[in-house]
Each structure stands twice: as structure tokens, then as C-alpha cells.
Amino acid sequence: MKVVVCRNLGEDAVGILKAKKELDLVVWPGPDDKAADRRWLLENVEGAVGVIVMLTDKVDDELLDAAGPSLRVVSTMSVGYEHVDLKAVGRRGLKLGYTPDVLTEAVADLCIMLALMASRVNNGVSIVQAGTWRDYSWKPFGFCGPQLSTTSPSQTRTAGFLGFGRIAQATLRRLVPFGITHVLYSGNPGSPPDSERDAALQTQHNLRELRKVDLKELARESDVLFVLAPGGPSTYHVVNEEFLREMKETAVLVNASRGTLVDSEALAEALGRERPRPFGAGLDVVEGEPNVGAEHPLVKEPRCVIVPHVASATFETRTAMATRAAYNLVGALFDEPMPSSVDLSSFQ
Template identity: 70%
Template sequence: MAQSGSPRYKVVVCRNLGPDVMPLLESRHELELVIWPEDRACNRKWLLENIPGATGVIVMLTDKVDSELLDKAGPSLRTVSTMSVGYEHIDLKAVSKRGLKIGYTPDVLTDAVADLSVMLALMAGRNGGIGYSLVLNGGWPNFSWAPFGLCGPQLSTTVLSPTRKVGFIGFGRISQATLSRLVPFGITHCLYASNPSSPPNLQHDAELQSKYNLKAVLKVDLDELARESDVLIVLAPGGPSTYHVVNEDFLRKMKKTSVLVNTSRGTLVDSDALAKALREGWIWGAGLDVVEGEPNVPKDHPLVKEPKCVIVPHIASATLETRKHMATHAAQNLIAAILGGDMPAQVDLSAFSLIPPC
């Protein structure tokens, strides 16, 4: 127990972090917790009403941290801890100006996102959305089997198709974890495009090529990436530099049998252009965990209306293990920032305009 008269620090928590993680906060008697009581996104009005005088706040991706919120919090605020790897919802200039510490949760969701990337590649290529809808809507009994009905391009190599090229937009830890999962399918080439200002790491690429017995691991330009990739997986950071990097011009260069997967940020893919590409057959299919403007993706959304587009509602990190780990890091970041110690992961605000690679 904290001694009588010892300081207590108000902490606002924008979502209950569950029975495995909340005790980390509740056991710290120096902290006075104010917890959003409902099992839904934190109400902005509630947050603005409760943030004054807080020393720390734990937020989700849905909670915007801007000058309005920071001004309401006042000079007592020391830290913002977000239960996410991305921090586009945080005004980094504003928090840097106030000298705050920002905690986030990188690395812990690498495997979960890589797993889902492969799942979406398989579902999009093998008409998983169409097949599932056929059964769900009761159409299977009346479906007429045909030799090439519901066929799609095979992800793995075959005697007739001995070459398979996977492409990545962004080639950070999640892309490389995804590559490791695709290697057993017989992937022969890995192509990637990343920050044009960063030179290729030839030694690292050669090590990956040797490790996975690939014919090539190459950094290429976007045109070559579009033309050559059988499966193209978008795993790059968001922001102005990558906005609509997959646009109509890019999609028109892709193979008619290629599959596009996006498990990073919805803003990287032009939804209207992708819907047109699917509708007119420029590419085979798409698997999306993220869509620009989400969660405002109603049933009449252009991509929802495309049968060859498989969409799941931003669940790439949604494993029990990953979310528990993310919540734990968010709590530990806050505790360290307020009570002392090393934060598991702190945003470098000296380069606040940069988004960490996926």
C-alpha cells in the first residue's frame, strides 16, 4: 500500500484491458484509475470530461490524441500509452511540444499479422469469399459443378507453374515473417519496394535468399513489382508518402491472375481503383484486412460489392495471445513513464514525423 500522504497519479484508461492485465494497473496504489465503463469505443465527450488533471492516459486506435485533448488534460499529463503499433491517431507535434512520453506496442503483433496475410492470400486466390457466400446463402444445392468452376490460381508451385513470385510493398519485420510462411508453398522469388531513399541491403537480401533457398530477393521499383508479382502484399506504413500507392496505374500493370493483399493501412490502396480492377478483371482477387475510411464500410461499398474481394474487419492482430501482449505493453509503458523504469517501447519524438515500418 502507498503510505499516507504519498502522491497519487490520475490515470485515464479508455478501455478495460481484461482480467489478465488490469491487475498490473490496479496493484499500483500510486495510481488513481478512471476507466471507461463500457465495452465499446471510448466516448469522446467522456474522455474530455475525465482527462483534466490526469498524469497518464491509455488509448486505443479509435481515440484521437490532439491539441484539444492535451489542452484539456493540462500540465499534469506526462504520458500517452497507446495499445497499438501505429500512432497516426496521435498528434506527435503537439505531444512533442509538451514534452510528453509516448508508448506504443510494436513487434508483438508480427506473427499474427503474417498469419492473416497468408490466409487472405489463399482466400482471395481460391475464391474463398465466393465459395463461403454460396454455402451461407443456401446456393450450394443448386450449384452446378463444372470442371473449372470456382477455380483460381494456385499459391504453391506446380510442374506446370514452377515459378511463384511474391511481392511486398514495405519489407519490414512483418513482411519478412510473411515471406517465411510462404516459402513452404514453393515461392521462388521475393520482390519488394520500400522507401526510395533507402538503399537496398544487399547483404541482408542475400542472406534471406540463401536461408530460404530462393532464386532471388530483390528490391525493385513499383512498376516492376506490379508487373512481376503473383501475390502482392501491402505491409508499409501509412502517411502522405504512401497514400494510394496502389492506384489505377499500378493495378493496370498487374497480372490478370495476381492477388492483392492489404494488412497494413487502408489509405495505401485506392478503393475505387481496386473495385474497378476487380470488376474489369485486371487482377484476380483481393484480400483486405483494412479499408480506407473504416469502419464506415457498408454493404453498398464498392469493394464489398465485388465477389472476388475478401474483406475482414481489421482483425490482423486479433489473437488472444497478441492482444494480451499488446495490452500488457500498454500498461507497462504507462507505469514506467509515471513511476520510473524503462518503457518497453517508446516513440522517438525527435523524429516524430516518421511512422515505424511494419
């Protein structure tokens, strides 16, 4: 039972695969930071029963034909499956595993980091890096930004979520001790608010308010706004010039979902004006990444902090994703449960 593995998945995941003696593992022998060579993959996948892929490996008719009728499962070490032709996989009656949920906590951590950096870093890191700390004398309001936390119980803070799924709720949990008092969210306009869940969350976190609002109110009222909705055409540039114009001068914007939700030009323009609005932005994703060079308007903008799509990049979470990918494959091949599989019934 040949299984092709497109990258070194680390000891834990490889251990799970090796524990099944029936499996004959063929692992991409190239360096970790190179996607499996397409020609290597097409040659080696022939006769395989399963394949473990990454976001970097296109799963299409070409690959599936190369594997042939022996193939029973495709397991991707990723939450997204934009790289997988669902129709091609479903039509062949294959199973498809993916790795949702396990990265919730890591992404929520990063959301808090970016919210803080967007208001507090203010170029401070670059100044120290450049060796010019000594040129900045202390001044009463030097390096200042808006404060994420409240400084007294009489103050309020509104957290906004564009998209209010698992990651947003894990982020909210972390925000509570900072003194967040109000929570607003926007979601799929077609789906009604889940008032039972909302009431439960409001009570659990002792909030004065938690409710679904339209985009305009979300933009206008949020002190810190997290973009955590799926990508795709329906959310394309949802954060645009009009949205940004509504935001507070003291607000910060965080995007840890997909770059396409934020209009980069409009954000750079909003941050670069004399009275910036919002105050700052923290981005894990940028439209067109990784082709985001030093001349990109957001890279040049000092009020914008960018990290290179690292929201799930912790040893614990990537190990959990790799082991989940391994269990998905093993489950499909040995008639054990698959922890996370994509429902392909509509394609079969």
C-alpha cells in the first residue's frame, strides 16, 4: 500500500504512518522549504492508495490520473482546500481529509499580537533595528498609540468581528481581561443572528452587549476590529475605502483571514493621510502574497505591521495539523474514523 507524502511532516506524523506496517511510505526527498517537484510527484504517485499534500500541491485530474484506480484518499495538511479540484476527487469516489479547528488557538494568539502591535509598535521595532534609538528623546506623548485595554472600570471598549466563527470566539475569550465591554459582529448577511449563542457568550464574558450589526455600524463602533471571514468573491474587498472612512481614528484593524478581504490600496491611503483612520493595522495576510515587495504601499506604510502569513506557525499547531493529516489518511485506508473529512457527496 504505497502512500506518497509531499513534505517532511515531522516525527509525530511520520510515526503514525510508520505504525501501520502495511504502508509503504514514499516521502519527497527534497528540502523542506521546497514543494514536492511536480514531475517527481506524478511519477511516484502511480499505484498509490493515498497521498498527503500541502497547499502548495495542486490536486487535479492530472495528478489523480497519474495515481490511477488504486487511489482511495487525498489528505491535505491545511484548513483550506483551494488547491484541490473537489469535483475531480468526488467523481472518483475518493475521500478527502483536511485539518480544520486545530489551528484555532494559534490564530487567536496571533490576532491578539497583531492588535497590540498595530497600536503599540509605531515603528519602534524598526528604530531599534536601525540603531537610532538614541536619537529619539523621551516626550510625554512620544511613540503613543491607543490603548487596547481600559484603564478604569468606567471606560468601555468595543471589539468588532467581521466573521464570528471559532477563531473570532477564541480571540474574544482572550480579549475579555483587557476590559472589552461591547462586542459587535458581522457575518453572512443571509444567516440570521444566533441569539441563543450570543446571549450565552454575553453572559459568559460578562459583556454589556454582544450583537450582530451591519458593516457600517461595525466599522463605526469598533475600537479593535478583527477580519476573520472566509475569502472568495462574496467577501472580496469588503474592507474598502467606504468601510475605512467610517472607522475611528483610535481604532486598529487586524486581518488574519485572507488578503482578498482588504483593499490594500485603500488601507494604505487611509493609514497614510494626515489624520489616519484607523490608527493602525496588523496583517497576517495581504492580497497577492507572497508577491508583496518592499515597494508595496502597505509595506512602506509605518502604521501597518505585516507578518508573513504565520497565524498557524507554532510547533504545536503545525504538529497537530500534520498528525491530523496522517490520521485522516490512516482512517480512510483502514476503515477507522477520519477525524476531519470534506463532504464530497454533492460531487459523487
